[in-house]
Amino acid sequence: MAKPAVTDKKGQKPAGRLYIKTYGCQMNEYDSEKLAAILEGSHRLVDTPEEADLILINTCSVREKPQHKLFSLLGELKPLKNKNRDLLIGVGGCVAQQEGENIVKRSPVVDFVFGTHNLSLVPSLVEARKNGSPPQVAIDYRDEWEELPLGFSGAERVSVFVSISRGCNKNCSYCIVPVTRGKEVSRDINEIVREVKLAAYRGAREVVLLGQTVNSYGLDLKPRMRFAELLNKVSEVDGIERIRFTSPHPQEVRDDFIDLVADNPKICRHIHMPLQSGSDRILKAMNRNYRRRRYLAIIDALKERVPDIAITTDIIVGFPGETRQDFEETLDIMRRVQFDNSYSFVFSPRPGTPAASMDDPDPYELKLERLKELQELQREITAGRLSAWLGKEVEVLIDGVSTSDKNKLQGRTSQNILVNLNQQTPELEPGCFIKARVTECSRYTLRADFVELIEAVQSKRPPAANLQF
Numbered sequence: 001m002a003k004p005a006v007t008d009k010k011g012q013k014p015a016g017r018l019y020i021k022t023y024g025c026q027m028n029e030y031d032s033e034k035l036a037a038i039l040e041g042s043h044r045l046v047d048t049p050e051e052a053d054l055i056l057i058n059t060c061s062v063r064e065k066p067q068h069k070l071f072s073l074l075g076e077l078k079p080l081k082n083k084n085r086d087l088l089i090g091v092g093g094c095v096a097q098q099e100g101e102n103i104v105k106r107s108p109v110v111d112f113v114f115g116t117h118n119l120s121l122v123p124s125l126v127e128a129r130k131n132g133s134p135p136q137v138a139i140d141y142r143d144e145w146e147e148l149p150l151g152f153s154g155a156e157r158v159s160v161f162v163s164i165s166r167g168c169n170k171n172c173s174y175c176i177v178p179v180t181r182g183k184e185v186s187r188d189i190n191e192i193v194r195e196v197k198l199a200a201y202r203g204a205r206e207v208v209l210l211g212q213t214v215n216s217y218g219l220d221l222k223p224r225m226r227f228a229e230l231l232n233k234v235s236e237v238d239g240i241e242r243i244r245f246t247s248p249h250p251q252e253v254r255d256d257f258i259d260l261v262a263d264n265p266k267i268c269r270h271i272h273m274p275l276q277s278g279s280d281r282i283l284k285a286m287n288r289n290y291r292r293r294r295y296l297a298i299i300d301a302l303k304e305r306v307p308d309i310a311i312t313t314d315i316i317v318g319f320p321g322e323t324r325q326d327f328e329e330t331l332d333i334m335r336r337v338q339f340d341n342s343y344s345f346v347f348s349p350r351p352g353t354p355a356a357s358m359d360d361p362d363p364y365e366l367k368l369e370r371l372k373e374l375q376e377l378q379r380e381i382t383a384g385r386l387s388a389w390l391g392k393e394v395e396v397l398i399d400g401v402s403t404s405d406k407n408k409l410q411g412r413t414s415q416n417i418l419v420n421l422n423q424q425t426p427e428l429e430p431g432c433f434i435k436a437r438v439t440e441c442s443r444y445t446l447r448a449d450f451v452e453l454i455e456a457v458q459s460k461r462p463p464a465a466n467l468q469f
């Protein structure tokens, strides 16, 4: 069984100074948190690379020119390395997984490379390099769940990520993830629940379950397990009042999942379900194993069962061969669903994926025009969706100070909408649940008046005895 992360003893700050640069998705953020926890006994986190004696770069290869980004950052770090001969630099994440040895061949400042399944090896890679070994490369696909510490290092936080699976079996034709993260491997349910309990013990009120396709969780386990069963287990953890997850895949949505979202009050009223395209022809070319009818049927069922649900999505514009008609079908589905928000990008070919070698005659400018058109439509829809909250009372989980005014607090609704409070509220602190009345909406956020405290911070924190490690 994995052990909880080692915590500093009072007055004994670790001597090492660790700086982590994270690119990409929430999974990478989670991995960076694990790296900090793995090294917690020997290194404390610092805010700038200049202060560090160990720099870890956690790379992402989902978008364009990731290698370019990495090597330009390594170029910027070269003067630091020249100045401090003890400084070690390690490169991890998806680019590391793909490029492996090429990285150390191309950049002499890199001391070691670690793949997406080799986080737990970082301390030994550091030691080997300190002891004079040549630059190290560790990129084997290993099942390292058991070797990772539970939880995260550093200060308490209201919302934490908990990974439930790694890798993906879907093979969408544009996506490099199955190469960089390997086959889908589900994490043991008891480990997940322990990590959630530990998070609750350390003050978290919300967990965000992470996986490439969260709702295929457990299909590789023996005996098989369903995602809905995992959600039920997690919702039994005292102190955790909100559960989010990202991202479900339309192909794996079952009725028991929709029932659970509707019936379990801890499951947030927000689903982020990638659409990618509204055209069946393009969905087929993308190897997305659902069609628009199925996607719309899921949305209809969710909206019928959970009328206040927020739906967000991902969309790729300008996939090879996308015609105006295909694009219109995407706009049409956006109008029908009324997404609360969407993350949209122009298609970016990833070397080594089937889509990268597809015939793609359309110029980038045309694709960019389409993207702008789609984003304009999304802005209109988002504005309409947000303005529907005006005058209503919402439940907000306070998560910190407002970025626009350091004297006021902010939080999120169950629909994952950011709410800035109008008043200074010294009686509140992160981790409280409050009722607030919406007074204003801006492009992506709401402003609201504090109405009343629903639940204070400490009232449900579970006792340490409940952790049962």
Ligand code: SF4
Pocket (backbone or CB within 6 Å): 168, 169, 170, 171, 172, 175, 176, 177, 178, 212, 213, 249
């Ligand atoms: S479902 Fe498709 S897009 Fe998502 S990670 Fe898997 S292969 Fe990539």
